[in-house]
Amino acid sequence: MNRFNKRERAKTKIGKAASKVFNDKGFLETTIADIASAAKISKGGIFHYFPTKTEILYHILSEYMDVVLEGLDKDLENIETGSSRIQFIISRHIDLYDKNTAEAKLLLHEAHNLPLKKFKIIAEKEKKYFQTVANVLSDFLNGFSSKQKLTGITFALFGMLNWIYSWYRPRGPLTPKELSEIIYNIFTKGVGSYRRSRN
Amino acid sequence: MNRFNKRERAKTKIGKAASKVFNDKGFLETTIADIASAAKISKGGIFHYFPTKTEILYHILSEYMDVVLEGLDKDLENIETGSSRIQFIISRHIDLYDKNTAEAKLLLHEAHNLPLKKFKIIAEKEKKYFQTVANVLSDFLNGFSSKQKLTGITFALFGMLNWIYSWYRPRGPLTPKELSEIIYNIFTKGVGSYRRSRN
Numbered sequence: 001m002n003r004f005n006k007r008e009r010a011k012t013k014i015g016k017a018a019s020k021v022f023n024d025k026g027f028l029e030t031t032i033a034d035i036a037s038a039a040k041i042s043k044g045g046i047f048h049y050f051p052t053k054t055e056i057l058y059h060i061l062s063e064y065m066d067v068v069l070e071g072l073d074k075d076l077e078n079i080e081t082g083s084s085r086i087q088f089i090i091s092r093h094i095d096l097y098d099k100n101t102a103e104a105k106l107l108l109h110e111a112h113n114l115p116l117k118k119f120k121i122i123a124e125k126e127k128k129y130f131q132t133v134a135n136v137l138s139d140f141l142n143g144f145s146s147k148q149k150l151t152g153i154t155f156a157l158f159g160m161l162n163w164i165y166s167w168y169r170p171r172g173p174l175t176p177k178e179l180s181e182i183i184y185n186i187f188t189k190g191v192g193s194y195r196r197s198r199n
Numbered sequence: 200m201n202r203f204n205k206r207e208r209a210k211t212k213i214g215k216a217a218s219k220v221f222n223d224k225g226f227l228e229t230t231i232a233d234i235a236s237a238a239k240i241s242k243g244g245i246f247h248y249f250p251t252k253t254e255i256l257y258h259i260l261s262e263y264m265d266v267v268l269e270g271l272d273k274d275l276e277n278i279e280t281g282s283s284r285i286q287f288i289i290s291r292h293i294d295l296y297d298k299n300t301a302e303a304k305l306l307l308h309e310a311h312n313l314p315l316k317k318f319k320i321i322a323e324k325e326k327k328y329f330q331t332v333a334n335v336l337s338d339f340l341n342g343f344s345s346k347q348k349l350t351g352i353t354f355a356l357f358g359m360l361n362w363i364y365s366w367y368r369p370r371g372p373l374t375p376k377e378l379s380e381i382i383y384n385i386f387t388k389g390v391g392s393y394r395r396s397r398n
Binding site: 026028029109112148149151152153155156158159160161162163164166167168173174178179182183185186187188189190191192 | 352373
């Protein structure tokens with residue numbers, strides 16, 4: 001393992017610990033001492049990797065969005081067009097939430113605490129994700145005519161997917177698979193009324 | 200106008216001004232001086248009505264949830280059972296957002312800053328709203344069997360409805376009526392696959 005990787009791994013470890021503290025206490029109320037204690041290293045150790053608390057938040061959100069985007073386009077290419085792609089997006093999104101709950105919640109609740117320049121980098125990655133999903137939906141609808149409606153439809157899907165942050169516990173009575181199925185069924189059957197035949 | 204009403208009106212006016220400041224600056228970063236300036240009264244004037252900033256937040260959220268619940272059960276009773284009730288709930292929710300955007304956003308982003316006791320009062324009102332909607336959906340599905348699935352379905356609808364806070368501008372290219380239609384179409388047609396026949 002080279003030096004660069006070691007550094008990145010240490011940053012990821014601090015980020016993991018910080019995500020939980022930020023979620024519990026709120027970003028503004030969290031101190032570097034809180035993060036050091038959660039990551040089990042010294043305050044000096046934190047400063048060795050991150051000059052400011054804001055840099056930690058940026059690192060967490062940026063890494064999370066990279067995970068969200070990683071391999072997505074390629075995976076979609078290998079899936080037949082149509083509803084299977086939508087099904088893949090839904091299961092993958094819920095799975096990402098299950099595996100990165102703290103990071104996903106931070107993205108929703110604390111991203112506005114970033115300085116504008118850093119915020120825009122994260123927003124750009126979110127936009128890329130949105131656009132990829134919108135393209136899959138447009139394709140499913142066989143080239144839906146109105147841009148505004150496609151935007152509304154895409155956000156309706158994101159609404160179902162992202163609202164789970166406010167209520168869903170992956171280890172509760174409804175399994176991630178069951179939840180994916182509910183959203184998939186409602187969405188694809190519902191949106192079918194907007195589908196245009198190919199002729 | 201009696202003294203009680205005058206006091207309540209003044210509180211509502213301060214709440215309206217405070218909602219906007221809380222949304223712009225964040226609850227934690229807002230000072231009483233900021234609110235006084237937005238409401239165009241003195242700091243002493245604010246303290247005459249509210250002992251603390253937290254009391255202002257509570258007042259805003261409590262009043263907003265009262266507006267959300269007001270007349271809802273009665274209005275639903277006067278509408279035929281089935282999809283018309285769902286349509287009513289969707290249009291009404293989007294209309295409430297349109298008319299009370301600042302308050303609706305605060306409920307999502309700042310309610311956790313309330314002390315536990317006050318937070319629970321608001322959560323109780325939200326639960327009542329959720330239950331009313333869940334009952335309408337259960338009825339539409341003709342008594343759906345699994346409680347967990349009904350919960351997932353109800354939250355799917357709330358997801359589409361509440362996620363609009365993150366992207367929708369009522370005076371943008373998509374009208375509130377068009378947005379209501381999209382959500383109504385996706386939801387009722389999609390959820391139809393869960394519908395059980397009455398026999």
